Amino acid sequence: MPPGKGLAFLLAISLLAICVQNLEAQKNELKSMVYLSPKIPQHPGSVSKKYYYDIEFPKGHIAIKSFNAEVVDEAGDPVSLQETYLHHWITLRYYHRKDVEFNVNLGPDIIIAGNAGLCDHGLSQFFGLGSETRKTSTNIPDPYGIEVGNPLEVPAGYEEKWLFNIHAIDTRGTVDAMGCTECRCDLYNVTEDEYGQPLKPDYVGGIHCCYDGTQCKLKNGIKSIERNLYLRYTVKWVDWSDFIVPVQIFILDVTDPWQYTGIHDCLIEYDIEKSTTGVDTHDFTSTKRSIMILPIEGDVVYAVAHQHIGGKGSALYGEDGRIICSSAPIYGHGMSAGDEAGYIVGRSTCYPEPGTMRIAKGEALTVESNYSNEKRHTGVMGHFYILIANTSFNFNEPVQIHEELKTPFFFWGVVVSGLAICASVFVVSQRRNQNEDGYVSIAT
Ligand SMILES: *[C@@H]1O[C@H](CO)[C@@H](O)[C@H](O)[C@H]1NC(C)=O
Numbered sequence: 001m002p003p004g005k006g007l008a009f010l011l012a013i014s015l016l017a018i019c020v021q022n023l024e025a026q027k028n029e030l031k032s033m034v035y036l037s038p039k040i041p042q043h044p045g046s047v048s049k050k051y052y053y054d055i056e057f058p059k060g061h062i063a064i065k066s067f068n069a070e071v072v073d074e075a076g077d078p079v080s081l082q083e084t085y086l087h088h089w090i091t092l093r094y095y096h097r098k099d100v101e102f103n104v105n106l107g108p109d110i111i112i113a114g115n116a117g118l119c120d121h122g123l124s125q126f127f128g129l130g131s132e133t134r135k136t137s138t139n140i141p142d143p144y145g146i147e148v149g150n151p152l153e154v155p156a157g158y159e160e161k162w163l164f165n166i167h168a169i170d171t172r173g174t175v176d177a178m179g180c181t182e183c184r185c186d187l188y189n190v191t192e193d194e195y196g197q198p199l200k201p202d203y204v205g206g207i208h209c210c211y212d213g214t215q216c217k218l219k220n221g222i223k224s225i226e227r228n229l230y231l232r233y234t235v236k237w238v239d240w241s242d243f244i245v246p247v248q249i250f251i252l253d254v255t256d257p258w259q260y261t262g263i264h265d266c267l268i269e270y271d272i273e274k275s276t277t278g279v280d281t282h283d284f285t286s287t288k289r290s291i292m293i294l295p296i297e298g299d300v301v302y303a304v305a306h307q308h309i310g311g312k313g314s315a316l317y318g319e320d321g322r323i324i325c326s327s328a329p330i331y332g333h334g335m336s337a338g339d340e341a342g343y344i345v346g347r348s349t350c351y352p353e354p355g356t357m358r359i360a361k362g363e364a365l366t367v368e369s370n371y372s373n374e375k376r377h378t379g380v381m382g383h384f385y386i387l388i389a390n391t392s393f394n395f396n397e398p399v400q401i402h403e404e405l406k407t408p409f410f411f412w413g414v415v416v417s418g419l420a421i422c423a424s425v426f427v428v429s430q431r432r433n434q435n436e437d438g439y440v441s442i443a444t
């Protein structure tokens with residue numbers, strides 16, 4: 001065979017191989033399961049902020065593709081944020097020593113296996129959102145996934161498990177529902193934190209005033225109607241395979257003082273003071289920024305911010321000023337669950353084209369969080385959740401190699417028809433997968 005044809009033959013063979021590989025990957029069916037958290041008892045003004053260990057979670061060596069959640073009542077009906085404000089839910093991985101009966105004070109028998117960073121304390125969850133959970137996409141596009149359950153990563157003698165922390169505030173019958181959601185200490189009549197330590201005099205609101213068992217101030221004559229709620233969560237996953245590119249989870253916090261102190265001593269929350277100039281300047285925006293560096297380089301696969309009521313938008317910028325992701329809040333307008341007026345019910349997310357949004361080694365990133373300062377806000381947050389594929393894989397590489405070869409027309413004919421066949425088979429199998437998607441088994 002002349003060299004050109006020999007090369008084309010080889011390429012056709014390898015294209016076929018890639019095609020078959022893709023089909024193999026396609027066969028890796030998307031699985032889905034719906035679970036209920038343990039019962040969350042509520043009464044008007046009550047706060048539940050509990051850890052639930054060993055929650056139900058898919059088993060085996062898998063890649064998580066999405067994690068969605070919402071608060072429901074005993075009938076399984078969605079509960080409005082106007083009744084129960086979901087401050088946050090987070091889920092965290094841990095290793096539990098086998099054959100040791102569980103209790104919270106197990107010390108070395110429980111090892112938290114958190115995300116990739118960056119805060120030294122807290123924000124080590126894999127998944128987590130707040131009131132915006134109903135309308136925030138969490139899908140991770142192919143070929144990526146969050147790898148969990150890899151037996152090689154679990155220390156000998158331990159088992160991988162998952163826990164929830166769920167913070168739900170019942171605002172039915174309260175004098176100031178928004179104040180309750182912002183954990184204003186006066187409304188909770190709280191002067192000590194949950195460990196009995198006195199609060200600083202300038203601490204007027206935040207997570208240290210609305211811990212488990214506290215009570216937000218009710219209007220006179222409110223009857224205590226108790227009820228049980230649940231966090232209903234839906235996990236989608238595929239079995240682990242070599243075709244999946246693992247992503248690492250980072251949560252960046254706008255209160256991270258690293259640029260000044262060299263340590264990631266994140267505060268998690270902060271306050272917004274009421275503007276004194278806004279009326280004159282017609283600008284009620286408070287902007288907070290923080291700079292940090294990831295320990296890895298890689299491609300941004302997904303990004304979303306987290307803010308509380310008053311949030312006007314967040315952005316993550318690269319060192320050259322490019323916008324890596326801008327994530328805007330979606331406010332509700334009505335009364336129904338998922339569209340509650342005045343509440344953040346969702347958030348825009350970022351899905352850069354695979355391989356196009358690269359963070360360089362040692363690149364300084366800026367997190368920006370904007371809030372309205374028309375009113376004062378306490379205990380607000382400015383977090384950025386990002387998924388990074390730490391890989392040198394270059395999506396454009398095959399094309400570049402082809403160009404360098406300067407091959408004859410015949411060669412391209414083989415390549416193009418090979419790609420066309422591969423693409424059509426891919427599309428057909430994608431469609432089939434989508435159809436099947438609606439029928440995957442759902443169990444509670
Ligand atoms: C607030 O707490 C104090 C003690 O910490 C208590 O004496 C007082 O009765 C409480 N007020 C209300 C309205 O519950």
Ligand SMILES: *[C@@H]1O[C@H](CO)[C@@H](O)[C@H](O)[C@H]1NC(C)=O
Nearest residue numbers: 285287312313314315326370
């Ligand atoms: C935040 O506010 C500043 C000042 O108004 C503005 O320049 C910036 O674009 C805003 N960022 C986002 C993410 O909305």
Ligand SMILES: *[C@@H]1O[C@H](CO)[C@@H](O)[C@H](O)[C@H]1NC(C)=O
Nearest residue numbers: 248295296297298390391392
């Ligand atoms: C990330 O990728 C770089 C190469 O780009 C490699 O040197 C490094 O070890 C990787 N880090 C992790 C944590 O996998």
